[in-house]
Amino acid sequence: MAVNADQVWLRVRARLRAAVGEDVFTSWFARLELEEVVGDLAHLSVPTRFLCSWIQSNYLEKIMEAFAAEDSAIARLHITVRVNGQARPRLVAQAEPDSQDTAPAEVRPVQPLTQMAQPLVQRPDALVGSALDRKLTFESFVAGSANEMALGVARQVASAAANNAVTFNPVYIHSTVGLGKTHLLNAIAWAAGAAEGTRNIVYLTADHFMYHFMTAVKHQSALAFKEWLRRIDLLLIDDMQFLQGKSATEFGHTLSTLISGTKQIVVAGDAPPRDLEMLDDRVRSRLSGGVVIPIAPFDAELRRAIVTKRANQAAARFSGVVFPDAVIDYVARSIVSHGRDLDGAVNRLVAANQLTREPITVGLAEKTLQDLIRNREAPRVRIEDILKIVARHFKVPRNDLLSSRRSRDVVRPRQIAMYLAKSLTARSLPEIGRRFGGRDHTTVLHSVRKVEQLMSEDGELTQEIELLKRMLEE
Numbered sequence: 001m002a003v004n005a006d007q008v009w010l011r012v013r014a015r016l017r018a019a020v021g022e023d024v025f026t027s028w029f030a031r032l033e034l035e036e037v038v039g040d041l042a043h044l045s046v047p048t049r050f051l052c053s054w055i056q057s058n059y060l061e062k063i064m065e066a067f068a069a070e071d072s073a074i075a076r077l078h079i080t081v082r083v084n085g086q087a088r089p090r091l092v093a094q095a096e097p098d099s100q101d102t103a104p105a106e107v108r109p110v111q112p113l114t115q116m117a118q119p120l121v122q123r124p125d126a127l128v129g130s131a132l133d134r135k136l137t138f139e140s141f142v143a144g145s146a147n148e149m150a151l152g153v154a155r156q157v158a159s160a161a162a163n164n165a166v167t168f169n170p171v172y173i174h175s176t177v178g179l180g181k182t183h184l185l186n187a188i189a190w191a192a193g194a195a196e197g198t199r200n201i202v203y204l205t206a207d208h209f210m211y212h213f214m215t216a217v218k219h220q221s222a223l224a225f226k227e228w229l230r231r232i233d234l235l236l237i238d239d240m241q242f243l244q245g246k247s248a249t250e251f252g253h254t255l256s257t258l259i260s261g262t263k264q265i266v267v268a269g270d271a272p273p274r275d276l277e278m279l280d281d282r283v284r285s286r287l288s289g290g291v292v293i294p295i296a297p298f299d300a301e302l303r304r305a306i307v308t309k310r311a312n313q314a315a316a317r318f319s320g321v322v323f324p325d326a327v328i329d330y331v332a333r334s335i336v337s338h339g340r341d342l343d344g345a346v347n348r349l350v351a352a353n354q355l356t357r358e359p360i361t362v363g364l365a366e367k368t369l370q371d372l373i374r375n376r377e378a379p380r381v382r383i384e385d386i387l388k389i390v391a392r393h394f395k396v397p398r399n400d401l402l403s404s405r406r407s408r409d410v411v412r413p414r415q416i417a418m419y420l421a422k423s424l425t426a427r428s429l430p431e432i433g434r435r436f437g438g439r440d441h442t443t444v445l446h447s448v449r450k451v452e453q454l455m456s457e458d459g460e461l462t463q464e465i466e467l468l469k470r471m472l473e474e
Contacts, residue, residue: 006317007354008071009034014351015066020059022371027428028055033082040075042067045082047131048208052081082131130208130238132194136186142309142339144302147180150293154184154266158191161199161234161264168291170255170265174272175295176380177426178338181268185236188266192234201234206242207434213250229254233263240269240276241384242434252283259286271384277398298339304332306339310346321350323360330362334373337380345369381424381472383435389471390417402437416465418444419451424472 017025031051035043044063046052055063056079067074138158143151150173160167173181185203194201204212216225229235235258237243243251258265269276272294273287298306311323323346331345349360352368391398394413401414414436421432422444429441436444455462 005034005037008037008067008074010318010351010354011070012063012066014355015069016063019062019066027430028059032079035080037074040073042074042077044077044079046079047082047133049081052079055079130203130205132186132189132203133182134190136183137190138187140309141180141183141187142302142306144298144305146296146298146302150180150184150295153291153293154188155191157264157266158188161188161192161201164199164233166262166264169259169262170267170287170290172273172287172290172292173266173268173295174270174292176270176297176338176382178340179295179298180339181295182238183339185238185266185268189234189236199233200231201236202232203236203238206237206239209237209251210243210438226250226254230257232258235263235265237265237267240267241271243279249280252280252286255283255286270382275384298336300332303336303342304328306342307331307346310343314346314350318350318354320357321353321360323349324362326362327360327365330365331369334365334369341372345372348372381420383421383425383427383432385472386417386420386424389468390420393468393471404437415447415451416468418447419465420468420472422448424469 013029016029020029028051031047032055033045035045037043046055060077060079064077067077138151138155141151153168153171154173156167157171173184175181189201189203192201193199194203212225213222216222235254237251255265267287272292273279273284276284276287279287307323307328311321311328315321315323327349331342331349335341335345345365348368349365352358352364353360358364387398387401390396390413391401394409394416396410396413400410401417403410405411418432418436421427421435422429425432427435429444432444433439433441451465455465
């Protein structure tokens, strides 16, 4: 891709971030990538079908407006789904519901934005893994004392898998958000031979696993789904904490079968196996009996190494980008949360430099990163902590908070827990909904507004919720 196309895309992302706000941008646009610009057509890609459909249904005009403001020559957009890290140049149209023809649907030509009546999606029954990110390799991973053990085990797993062998099994990597779990799983897949296609390597996020399972049940093809899983040589499951219901049970069966068949499994989650209460005791025990590796919060040395590497990558990609040591020190010292925030800080400074041509200085960093630094000063609270505290305080079983029960003694604590999750964590509404039994983001928003209304009317409830906040922040 030409450098000028990269720069246009960087400015488009900055416009989108300013237009929709940080939360919406992170939820829907953070994983949107520019593949190429051909003539008046901009080809974008996303990692999942759901994201593709949602963006095409809700944000196409806004994206087109941002492109038009930066490059009037771009008049059309085309969004595809990345499969195994690659963006397919064309998408097949979804078959009509009453069609009995099993042949692939006709490929539709790319249309101008104004002519796109229906989003184009991949065939829904394709059994494929989640998309791998081409940038997440061992070479781009920055090592330090916090993650060196996880990196060492990941390299050994990848090396063994590339040679049709199994080493530690299963491997379970856990940490809070943004410390490199997804990076390591992607790196294992690439190093084990995912690009060559010589082995059956599948990387699945938990929501993708649940999607496949529920689709198989709906289409009465559960046996085919199970057979597909059992043919996998290396299975990598990400975001284990989001696995819920019958999908968690099916994962337990898959885990036992693959381990018994000497197939390698690597799992990542935000809590140790013993805290994954959506899994039964047998599965938690099986995961705990493998190699369980925590990734610790980053120390100052590792944060500085990450910022330095990302700054050097940006300088090689964009003209005029120079990160003085003072700026690198400031970012590493000020942003102490996790790697994604460090990456985001570098990206913001590059965007500011490219948009305004202002040199990257400590002053620019203070101005550009002010909200990012402020938002991360509060103590980090996990949704799992909220569930435990609320369940104990209101004497309600934790599983009832995640269930579909509608009795008053469950609904009110559940709404309060969702309110606390929105108030005390950086999770988006869709993420919170998934953690609360797979609920829609609108349900979370209703709960938040309901609790805010009740607090404005009931001083005792306000004091009770403030008490819960202090308990969680201690």
